[in-house]
Amino acid sequence: MATQSPTPVKPLGKQRILEAAIAYADEHGVDALTMRRIAGKLGCGVMSLYNHVSNKEDMLVGMVDIVAGEIELPSVNGDWKGALRASAANAHEVLLMHQWAPAQWSLRMPGPARIRYMDSILQVLTEAGLDARLVYSGYHAVTMHIIGFTLQEIGYLQVLDADFDELANKFLKDLSGDFPYMVDHVRAHMDDNCDSDEFGFVLDLILDGLERVSVTS
């Protein structure tokens, strides 16, 4: 009963466009993401989008930054390893819900939310008492793990449900050259019932390493 506008169902706007684009990419993948299709979802003409977004690149930057904003920042007081571990685990969850994001993350300009996120990680490392060199390296190690590990995991998931039969056949064929370690590894993957927390295990390797190097220096 409140507002009954004639044509514009809702006022367009950058936020609404980015949300629609994220929802579409979550469901159909980033390759299927098209200006025309977003417009279709929003019930507007294609060119209307360009009133709020300068181009597709700009839109992708905005999308990544919204995802970055969904990640819980590490708490800055107390146990620095625990704080980073918790925040990284949350980032891992968020990125798995937006499987198109990790591949975009590194290759595009950081928006404000991602800069804030980067800053908070650096702050935690600094206040942990690590020296400048170790903060520098530690930041790279931690962010690389979050993005790189998740990207690898997503690649594995996508290859799996894309063509599992083809993969199995390819293996039996290439197995003629015999890659026994590879076969074992794939078998281990199939036995791994998602309860092993590989992500956290490797992250602890890095965090404990940072702490150890810091103490001994």
Added chain:
Amino acid sequence: MATQSPTPVKPLGKQRILEAAIAYADEHGVDALTMRRIAGKLGCGVMSLYNHVSNKEDMLVGMVDIVAGEIELPSVNGDWKGALRASAANAHEVLLMHQWAPAQWSLRMPGPARIRYMDSILQVLTEAGLDARLVYSGYHAVTMHIIGFTLQEIGYLQVLDADFDELANKFLKDLSGDFPYMVDHVRAHMDDNCDSDEFGFVLDLILDGLERVSVTS
């Protein structure tokens, strides 16, 4: 004087197509890579490519596998950490020469060369005496580092020479919210004269961590 064929300058073939595609992507980036442009470089019609490559996806898989084949495999005897460190450093170099590759690596089916590479890393970890769980995690940690770290580095390089001015301005603007740690980090990047071997430092964090966990278990 030897062979003077009339029209076909050289016999087309999958290998020659992939090499042309790699050269083009190295120079202009993967976004600019087009079936039509590869055909142009090779002096043939677009559709001729499809006699040797089933589609663009297949071509990208082949391109990545050639890059994988350029990486020196870790030597299987002797010091396992040294072998992995040397191979990883070489992979890092190779990937920096094909900056489009890391983003493709994780998201596409592995070809034979990449499977061989994966197998050799697993072999080294196994023969190092690590238990199954640690081989499994160690493989993920090492490959994640190679791809993830390099991808991050490439992203930084590309953002830099894409629009350095815009980045500087953006910083001065977003600095109104003040991200002091971030500013320090960027300054450290600018002072880092490529002689610090961040790649190796973080890799050692992982390798030493693996060794330590293995010994204490």
Added chain:
DNA sequence: ACCTGAACACCGTTCAAGT
């Protein structure tokens, strides 16, 4: 200020036709 259809210069790929 915001919206939009028509048009432009591109894509990857199918198809039918050539040798």
Added chain:
DNA sequence: ACCTGAACACCGTTCAAGT
């Protein structure tokens, strides 16, 4: 077996015109 032009169903984006 290998090559290829024409055609199809798409892209992102410019431009001029609407409100």
